[in-house]
Amino acid sequence: MTDTELAHRRLDFDSCYRALAARDKRFDGQFVTIVHSTGIYCRPSCPARTPKRENVDFVPTAAAAAVRGFRACRRCLPDATPGSPRWNNDADLAARAMRLIADGVVDRGGVGGLASALGYTERHLSRVLTTELGAGTAALARTHRAVSARILLTATDLTVTDVAFAAGFSSVRQFNDTMREMYAATPTELRAAGRRTAHAPGGHSDAISLKLPFRPPYDAAWTMYGLASHAVPGIEHCDGRTYRRSLSLPHGPATVQVTLEGDHAAVRFDHLDLADLGAAVNRVRRLLDLDADPVAVDATLGSDPILGPLVAAHPGIRLPGSVDGAETLTRVMLGQQVSVKAARTRTGRLVAALGEPLPWADDHLTHLFPTAGSIAARGADVLTGPSRSIAAITGAAAACGQGMELHAGVDASDLRADLLRLKGVGYWTADQVVMRVTGDPDVLPRADLVIDRALADLGAGPDDATSWRPWRSYASMHLWRRQLAHLIEDRASEQGART
Numbered sequence: 001m002t003d004t005e006l007a008h009r010r011l012d013f014d015s016c017y018r019a020l021a022a023r024d025k026r027f028d029g030q031f032v033t034i035v036h037s038t039g040i041y042c043r044p045s046c047p048a049r050t051p052k053r054e055n056v057d058f059v060p061t062a063a064a065a066a067v068r069g070f071r072a073c074r075r076c077l078p079d080a081t082p083g084s085p086r087w088n089n090d091a092d093l094a095a096r097a098m099r100l101i102a103d104g105v106v107d108r109g110g111v112g113g114l115a116s117a118l119g120y121t122e123r124h125l126s127r128v129l130t131t132e133l134g135a136g137t138a139a140l141a142r143t144h145r146a147v148s149a150r151i152l153l154t155a156t157d158l159t160v161t162d163v164a165f166a167a168g169f170s171s172v173r174q175f176n177d178t179m180r181e182m183y184a185a186t187p188t189e190l191r192a193a194g195r196r197t198a199h200a201p202g203g204h205s206d207a208i209s210l211k212l213p214f215r216p217p218y219d220a221a222w223t224m225y226g227l228a229s230h231a232v233p234g235i236e237h238c239d240g241r242t243y244r245r246s247l248s249l250p251h252g253p254a255t256v257q258v259t260l261e262g263d264h265a266a267v268r269f270d271h272l273d274l275a276d277l278g279a280a281v282n283r284v285r286r287l288l289d290l291d292a293d294p295v296a297v298d299a300t301l302g303s304d305p306i307l308g309p310l311v312a313a314h315p316g317i318r319l320p321g322s323v324d325g326a327e328t329l330t331r332v333m334l335g336q337q338v339s340v341k342a343a344r345t346r347t348g349r350l351v352a353a354l355g356e357p358l359p360w361a362d363d364h365l366t367h368l369f370p371t372a373g374s375i376a377a378r379g380a381d382v383l384t385g386p387s388r389s390i391a392a393i394t395g396a397a398a399a400c401g402q403g404m405e406l407h408a409g410v411d412a413s414d415l416r417a418d419l420l421r422l423k424g425v426g427y428w429t430a431d432q433v434v435m436r437v438t439g440d441p442d443v444l445p446r447a448d449l450v451i452d453r454a455l456a457d458l459g460a461g462p463d464d465a466t467s468w469r470p471w472r473s474y475a476s477m478h479l480w481r482r483q484l485a486h487l488i489e490d491r492a493s494e495q496g497a498r499t
Contacts, residue, residue, distance in 0.1 A: 064134025392424020
């Protein structure tokens with residue numbers, strides 16, 4: 001039996017067919033349906049007539065369907081589904097590889113670059129991906145490029161040539177061939193079809209506007225509270241509804257603006273090099289935890305007698321993410337044993353002194369976050385506070401600059417071990433960084449006073465938390481939210497008064 005057949009066998013046919021017959025949107029992104037009689041593949045919630053059992057089969061990803069020669073359904077657009085929770089929640093090699101593919105690592109460094117970043121041979125990596133996701137490295141990267149291109153064709157006014165290179169294709173010919181093969185349509189035809197249906201044109205020469213979908217429900221108040229309360233002057237600005245920040249990307253700086261709507265994040269990139277579009281979108285998705293499966297999370301935590309009322313009151317809570325690992329580590333360390341306000345002030349001084357100024361005028365966004373090298377070299381001259389804390393922060397920055405792996409593709413347990421070897425990094429700091437950088441869904445931060453207080457108030461202990469696996473990170477968010485409820489409500493009221 002081939003690796004692809006093994007991956008296929010892991011999906012239970014009867015369960016998948018029941019979800020298909022019910023058109024249950026909760027299963028979108030968890031598998032796709034291939035229809036032998038039409039040669040297309042669909043998402044479970046496709047509104048078309050349910051095909052007969054003998055005419056369908058099920059595979060875990062759109063890439064697996066494409067490898068077998070099936071084309072995406074133009075009605076339900078199965079490749080537009082938010083990232084599969086199989087990629088986002090499994091702390092394994094396949095999950096880490098997909099996060100780096102989405103960040104454009106294959107486009108910039110090839111399959112070899114991806115394998116090197118993960119510490120495996122190309123052959124082993126492709127074998128694992130084929131077994132877990134039904135397609136090899138090159139096929140998954142190719143599907144990701146095609147999906148990015150289709151979104152750009154229907155959501156922006158970029159030229160077809162610009163779309164091709166922005167999506168990561170090496171030539172227009174390769175782009176045209178791939179789109180015809182995957183969608184049975186030319187890029188121009190896809191653009192025309194998309195404009196007739198769901199998407200409105202957006203973007204121009206210096207701005208690209210997109211809608212990034214997510215699975216409802218989404219606790220937008222919690223996410224916006226976190227972004228606003230931690231916003232650092234110079235690199236971030238949040239008014240409670242719209243969040244903006246500067247981004248340091250492989251081909252240059254850019255800015256992003258985000259507003260959370262009912263079923264998507266409305267995103268606008270400014271000053272973006274088109275070659276960085278895939279990486280920029282991926283980082284925003286991670287920052288906002290857009291690929292989470294809130295139905296699965298809430299089903300587990302909501303059945304717990306301790307967390308159940310919290311989940312019922314605020315369904316769809318998300319994890320705070322990261323756009324850059326070194327930045328996240330520095331900011332968490334700057335926030336050790338001080339208030340959020342003090343940490344924001346301290347970080348703002350570092351940005352103003354060492355951050356690279358943006359080459360354009362903006363009322364709020366003026367700098368990029370300082371590089372690890374600049375903090376290691378000059379941080380001691382800028383930072384204030386205990387000398388031990390300053391030495392720890394500059395030492396951690398030096399470790400980042402000397403090759404410590406600190407990105408979304410790192411194994412969570414390996415990253416935690418690397419962090420704990422740094423001076424000045426304890427369990428609280430390591431847990432915070434691992435949760436934000438890798439998106440590990442099963443972290444219950446240790447030595448966290450807010451969580452400890454919430455557990456005490458609820459009459460819960462460490463043994464109760466074992467039943468929250470594998471979603472303890474989301475349980476942590478509910479505990480934090482419970483203790484900060486009044487602050488969140490006050491901020492929401494202030495925003496409502498302004499609007």
